[in-house]
Amino acid sequence: MWHDADAMRPQRVSFAVGLFAALVAVGLGSAWLASLPPAIAVGTSYPGALLLGLASGLALAAAGCVAIVAYPDEQFGRLSVVASLSWFATGWTSPGVGIAVLFTAGLMLSAATPAVLAHAILTYRTARKESSVRVVVIAGYAVCVGLLGVLPTIVRATDAACAACPANLIGMTAEPALGRALLQVAHVVAAGWAGAVIAVGVRMTIRTTGAARRTLVPVLAPGLVAVAAFGIDSISSAGRPSAGIALVDRAAWTIQAGALIVLAAGSVLRIARARRTRSAVARIVLELAGTDEGGLQERLRGLLGDPELVLAYPAGGGPLVTVLGEPTVLGTAPGRRVTPLVRGGEVVAAVERREGIAEDADRMSEIIGAAGLALEHERLVAVSRARLAELRASRARVVDANDRERRRLERDLHDGAQQRLAGLALAIRLARSNLSNIGGQGDEEHGQEATLEAAESELRATIADVRDIAHGIYPAALADMGIGPALGALAEDGRIPFHLDAIPAERLSPAVESAAYFVISEAPAVSGAQSARVRASVERGLLCIDLQLDGAHGADLTELEDRVGAVDGTLAADVRGGSVHLTAEIPCAS
Amino acid sequence: MRVVIADDELLLREGLARLLAEAGVDVIATASTADDLLRRVEVMRPDVAIVDIRMPPTHTDEGLQAAEEIRSRHPEIGVLVLSHHVESAYAMRLLEEHPGGSGYLLKDRISDVAVLTDALGRLVDGESVVDPTIVSRLLRRPREPDPLAELTPREREVLTLIAEGRSNPAIGERLGLSPKTVETHIRAIFMKLGLEEGRDDHRRVMAVLAWLRSG
Numbered sequence: 001m002w003h004d005a006d007a008m009r010p011q012r013v014s015f016a017v018g019l020f021a022a023l024v025a026v027g028l029g030s031a032w033l034a035s036l037p038p039a040i041a042v043g044t045s046y047p048g049a050l051l052l053g054l055a056s057g058l059a060l061a062a063a064g065c066v067a068i069v070a071y072p073d074e075q076f077g078r079l080s081v082v083a084s085l086s087w088f089a090t091g092w093t094s095p096g097v098g099i100a101v102l103f104t105a106g107l108m109l110s111a112a113t114p115a116v117l118a119h120a121i122l123t124y125r126t127a128r129k130e131s132s133v134r135v136v137v138i139a140g141y142a143v144c145v146g147l148l149g150v151l152p153t154i155v156r157a158t159d160a161a162c163a164a165c166p167a168n169l170i171g172m173t174a175e176p177a178l179g180r181a182l183l184q185v186a187h188v189v190a191a192g193w194a195g196a197v198i199a200v201g202v203r204m205t206i207r208t209t210g211a212a213r214r215t216l217v218p219v220l221a222p223g224l225v226a227v228a229a230f231g232i233d234s235i236s237s238a239g240r241p242s243a244g245i246a247l248v249d250r251a252a253w254t255i256q257a258g259a260l261i262v263l264a265a266g267s268v269l270r271i272a273r274a275r276r277t278r279s280a281v282a283r284i285v286l287e288l289a290g291t292d293e294g295g296l297q298e299r300l301r302g303l304l305g306d307p308e309l310v311l312a313y314p315a316g317g318g319p320l321v322t323v324l325g326e327p328t329v330l331g332t333a334p335g336r337r338v339t340p341l342v343r344g345g346e347v348v349a350a351v352e353r354r355e356g357i358a359e360d361a362d363r364m365s366e367i368i369g370a371a372g373l374a375l376e377h378e379r380l381v382a383v384s385r386a387r388l389a390e391l392r393a394s395r396a397r398v399v400d401a402n403d404r405e406r407r408r409l410e411r412d413l414h415d416g417a418q419q420r421l422a423g424l425a426l427a428i429r430l431a432r433s434n435l436s437n438i439g440g441q442g443d444e445e446h447g448q449e450a451t452l453e454a455a456e457s458e459l460r461a462t463i464a465d466v467r468d469i470a471h472g473i474y475p476a477a478l479a480d481m482g483i484g485p486a487l488g489a490l491a492e493d494g495r496i497p498f499h500l501d502a503i504p505a506e507r508l509s510p511a512v513e514s515a516a517y518f519v520i521s522e523a524p525a526v527s528g529a530q531s532a533r534v535r536a537s538v539e540r541g542l543l544c545i546d547l548q549l550d551g552a553h554g555a556d557l558t559e560l561e562d563r564v565g566a567v568d569g570t571l572a573a574d575v576r577g578g579s580v581h582l583t584a585e586i587p588c589a590s
Numbered sequence: 591m592r593v594v595i596a597d598d599e600l601l602l603r604e605g606l607a608r609l610l611a612e613a614g615v616d617v618i619a620t621a622s623t624a625d626d627l628l629r630r631v632e633v634m635r636p637d638v639a640i641v642d643i644r645m646p647p648t649h650t651d652e653g654l655q656a657a658e659e660i661r662s663r664h665p666e667i668g669v670l671v672l673s674h675h676v677e678s679a680y681a682m683r684l685l686e687e688h689p690g691g692s693g694y695l696l697k698d699r700i701s702d703v704a705v706l707t708d709a710l711g712r713l714v715d716g717e718s719v720v721d722p723t724i725v726s727r728l729l730r731r732p733r734e735p736d737p738l739a740e741l742t743p744r745e746r747e748v749l750t751l752i753a754e755g756r757s758n759p760a761i762g763e764r765l766g767l768s769p770k771t772v773e774t775h776i777r778a779i780f781m782k783l784g785l786e787e788g789r790d791d792h793r794r795v796m797a798v799l800a801w802l803r804s805g
């Protein structure tokens with residue numbers, strides 16, 4: 001997806017700013033409430049605790065607001081805001097609050113933080129929810145809100161320790177013994193739940209790989225630490241008969257508060273990282289003007305940590321092509337996934353990548369969004385290359401068909417017409433010898449003999465002509481013995497002086513040999529040259545032809561270019577006065 | 591003289607057999623494929639085998655391959671290859687291994703019975719035979735510098751006959767020269783071309799042909 005079409009962003013920014021301001025107010029208010037005498041909560045139990053509680057709540061609130069702006073599609077932002085509210089709500093349970101509604105709400109919500117937190121971290125950055133995650137999240141709300149919040153409030157489990165507390169609006173009975181027993185059970189269940197969350201979280205970390213893990217761990221790890229601290233606190237509470245603040249409570253609370261700050265920082269780190277990625281991509285865009293082909297694919301491989309990533313482009317409704325214009329099929333290998341990159345409702349490219357990177361959708365879209373220009377550039381290059389390859393293939397087919405036709409003609413002439421003409425010459429010769437055997441000496445016989453002799457010599461000339469024509473169409477030596485002997489025959493033809501300074505000794509592929517031969521043999525004709533000099537050699541997998549034509553009147557090289565181009569070669573001409581200098585290079589790696 | 595003729599074209603094969611028979615050559619067998627030819631040569635041991643260069647199944651150089659096989663199996667049997675190809679490379683391929691007793695003529699010669707019987711006789715004598723058209727094409731090849739230009743017209747004639755595979759006496763007879771004069775000319779030619787002069791006629795042919803082909 002492309003982020004540049006995000007029209008709602010300004011509205012989200014103003015909403016988030018307003019929300020954060022409100023949360024700051026709530027946080028300050030809650031801290032003030034918590035500090036009212038008799039400040040008995042754990043968040044006020046030691047010097048600096050109040051400040052730490054405020055800081056961690058505000059950090060979480062800030063991270064949530066940032067996430068609401070940056071990742072509106074994800075739940076993390078909203079859940080973090082809720083978690084921060086729940087965190088602040090412990091302050092409302094202070095006996096000094098004085099407002100019954102607030103106090104009651106505080107009793108119900110103050111234990112909810114671990115549940116919301118677990119929800120936030122276990123659904124962080126992932127679209128699909130595994131059933132284990134769903135179960136754990138729902139259980140979390142049941143345990144933290146139900147067993148540790150609403151139920152103790154209903155049975156007024158804490159009222160005994162709180163003589164100065166405001167009214168509990170939903171408290172039904174005041175049975176401290178039952179309340180304590182219920183709380184103890186709730187703490188045991190909560191400890192078990194915390195263990196489950198940690199198990200699910202660890203498994204999630206293991207299953208996530210590469211870049212996705214790098215953004216998941218900074219949030220998940222402190223979140224799990226916070227849940228673990230909550231679990232330890234629960235175990236310790238379950239083991240104690242009376243309420244009150246033990247050392248372990250303070251430690252667990254402090255760890256939770258610290259972990260929340262780390263978690264908030266970790267979630268913001270992802271944005272910083274995305275920004276860094278974006279600037280890396282921006283660098284690519286700048287550098288791309290001079291990069292070699294396939295540069296974007298290489299960069300994406302580096303950025304996404306997938307050395308086998310493939311970037312391909314659709315070419316005119318046909319198959320996908322690489323940046324080199326070669327057809328390719330994506331997503332055939334196991335464990336590989338294909339993401340189509342869409343712009344304006346049209347697929348402009350497709351990325352095949354490792355499965356694990358699927359979870360890194362935002363990183364991908366960051367990269368693709370920033371690489372839009374480079375992508376478009378490469379797409380155009382790929383499409384034009386694919387078209388060029390298609391044209392080249394079609395030209396090669398035309399030239400190949402032409403060569404095969406020439407070869408067929410030459411064979412037909414050789415094995416058909418020439419053989420028959422030779423047979424005819426024999427027949428005439430036999431007729432002549434018959435005539436002389438009859439032994440006639442008259443004028444008539446002499447006349448017939450002369451006629452037959454004339455016919456025979458005419459026929460011999462015809463055979464020689466047909467031989468030359470067949471040779472010109474396609475020299476048999478080219479197919480039978482290669483370019484060397486064929487060029488040798490060209491030098492022996494003597495139509496014009498044809499100097500062979502160097503000819504390749506090795507055999508090359510038939511297509512290359514015939515391209516090279518016809519370029520060399522036809523160049524004098526198309527340029528009207530009076531003499532020619534050729535130097536042909538194989539160097540580093542290239543057949544290099546250097547052809548000097550003198551006494552030429554200029555040249556139409558179209559046909560020669562077609563021949564060379566059909567075998568992926570290049571032809572260059574330097575025309576100066578009466579001379580044409582042709583250089584051709586034909587790939588001939590075998 | 592006993593010969594076997596191999597050509598896939600019936601008309602040519604039988605016409606040639608009749609023509610040679612009339613000229614007094616003993617045509618002991620004809621063959622239409624290379625395998626057939628090899629079998630007949632094996633059994634009949636002719637003096638010379640006349641072979642069309644293109645024969646079934648692929649019509650490329652089966653005849654030439656058969657000729658090469660006969661020469662290496664039975665060096666005493668001469669081989670005359672008839673071909674429509676003027677490329678000197680085919681003739682060289684045939685002569686390279688076994689120059690003496692190998693001959694390469696263009697197919698339009700077959701109605702010239704004198705040329706044919708001359709060639710057959712020379713092959714039986716262990717000489718080489720190269721078609722004059724091919725030799726004259728070789729002489730046309732441009733050279734820089736061109737040592738051929740330094741040859742006298744007579745020396746040029748002698749060089750041509752050497753390249754066609756003729757022996758000293760045959761050259762002398764052709765040009766009406768004494769054996770001594772022929773030798774003098776040959777020595778001069780070899781010096782001007784910068785060639786080692788061997789006593790062996792066959793090696794001399796090959797040396798000259800190779801020199802001419804090197805352009």
